Amino acid sequence: MTLHERVLLLDVLDILKKHSNEQHTFTQKQVIDKLQEDEHYEFVQRKTVKHALQKLRDYGFVDAKAYSRNVKNQQTGEIEEITVYRDYYYKPPFSEQELHLLIDGILFSKHATYSMKQALIEKLENLTSEHFKSRKSYMIADDGIGLTDAQLFQNIRKLNEAMSASKKVAFSYNRYVVNARYELLFEQEKTRDGQVRQYVINPYQMVATNGRYYVICNNDRFDNLSYYRIDRMSHIVVQEEAVKPIKTLPGYEKGLHMPEHMQQHLYLFSGELITASIRFQKKRLTEFVDWFGTTQPYFSNQTTDDITATIRVNYNALRKWALQYGLYFRVIEPAQLVEDIKADIEQVWGNYFQ
Incomplete structure (x- = not known):
């Protein structure tokens, strides 16, 4: 030719x-x-x-x-x-239905900024003809506060570099504050004496959940797992010191099984893993499975309308989840968690009726 x-x-x-x-x-x-x-x-x-x-x-x-x-x-x-x-x-590499699915995933992503979404969607649109009509017009511009696209991907690259080399990382963690002029700012956390707070962690895994990127890690001062939002991290520096092996942490002697871990840690809170029982109407079963999956629940005490499910779950995560879904689900065990949920409900009541 x-x-x-x-x-x-x-x-x-x-x-x-x-x-x-x-x-x-x-x-x-x-x-x-x-x-x-x-x-x-x-x-x-x-x-x-x-x-x-x-x-x-x-x-x-x-x-x-x-x-x-x-x-x-x-x-x-x-x-x-x-x-x-x-x-x-x-013959495009994706059908129109597949492109719409990919674009919808980008549109509803919380960990992609407006400019990042726009660029990604335009790349997908270029894979097909001028007759394809995407839903790009539904995008809403972000407020421009926080990390830029480049900074977020730089964070991900640095963390990936550290995990590949089994090294610790140091970083600053950022939060939103309102200044004296009522302006919303995104700035590094500081200690009581005004110094920038420095974190050093053992990074094990990155995960995207609840619309955000997180790093699953351990702080040497503790023997559990911690979770940090990657879009709130800055000034990441890969350290020379090797990471603490995850198998040295109590409960993770066999390593980290991600699907099970994500079902047990709904909001990626640190804390104790417990066995809990929840009572609810069977018509809410689909919502229950959406949160806790199909593999771990043990069901019992079924009646015409109600059923009990027993699961392994993070204590703090279930405590917050019970407030969110308290209209339809009732935690019945363990007793201490039930008492903590009651105290939370009393505090919510006080916020509105006192």
């Missing part, structure tokens, strides 16, 4: 990629018309374009609708049925 033929293949593919899909096909003549808009193809031959389209179909980049035609065999004189291809269109 000559250089000219290769360039023609790319130009024909570009035309079909931009302007065609399965509902908006191109005939050979329409491809030629588009090519001839460029003076370099003013005298392009039909046979050359036909050959290019056949090559692109053979390579799997484009498809065409097949039609049957009866022709006379020049050697035998018999009428034979042959297949001819017309109405060519580009």
Whole structure:
């Protein structure tokens, strides 16, 4: 294949990629018309374009609708049925339904800024034709406060570098404050004497949950796991010191099993892992499974309307979850957790009725 033929293949593919899909096909003549808009193809031959389209179909980049035609065999004189291809269109790597699914995931992401979402969606749109209509117009601009896209990805890169080398990391943690002029600011946490607070952790895993990026880690001062929002971290420095192996932490002697861990730690709170029982109406079972999954619950005491589920879960996470879903779910064990939830409810009541 000559250089000219290769360039023609790319130009024909570009035309079909931009302007065609399965509902908006191109005939050979329409491809030629588009090519001839460029003076370099003013005298392009039909046979050359036909050959290019056949090559692109053979390579799997484009498809065409097949039609049957009866022709006379020049050697035998018999009428034979042959297949001819017309109405060519580009075959994108994703279907429109798949693109909508990917774009919706970006639109509803909380850990991507407005500019990042816009750039990602435009890249996805470029994978298909001009006839694809995304939901980019539904995007809402963010407030511009917090880390930039580049800073967030720099944080992720640094953490990945540290975990790959099994090294500790030091960093500053940021929070929102309101100054004397009532302006919302994003600044580093400070100690009581006004110095920037420095954190040093053993990083084990990064995870995206509840619309945010987190690093699962351990602080040497404690023997449990901690969780930090990656979009609130800054000034990350990979240390020379090796990480503390996660298998040295109580309860993680066999390592970290992520699917189970995420079901047990709903909001990524630190704290004790407990066995708890929850009583609820069976019509709420789908909501329960959405939170706690299908593998770990043990069900008992089923009646016509109600059922009890027993699970392993983080104490603090279930305490907060019980407040969020207290209208429909009642924690019945352990007793101390029930008492803590009652105290929380009394405090909520006091916030509104005292």
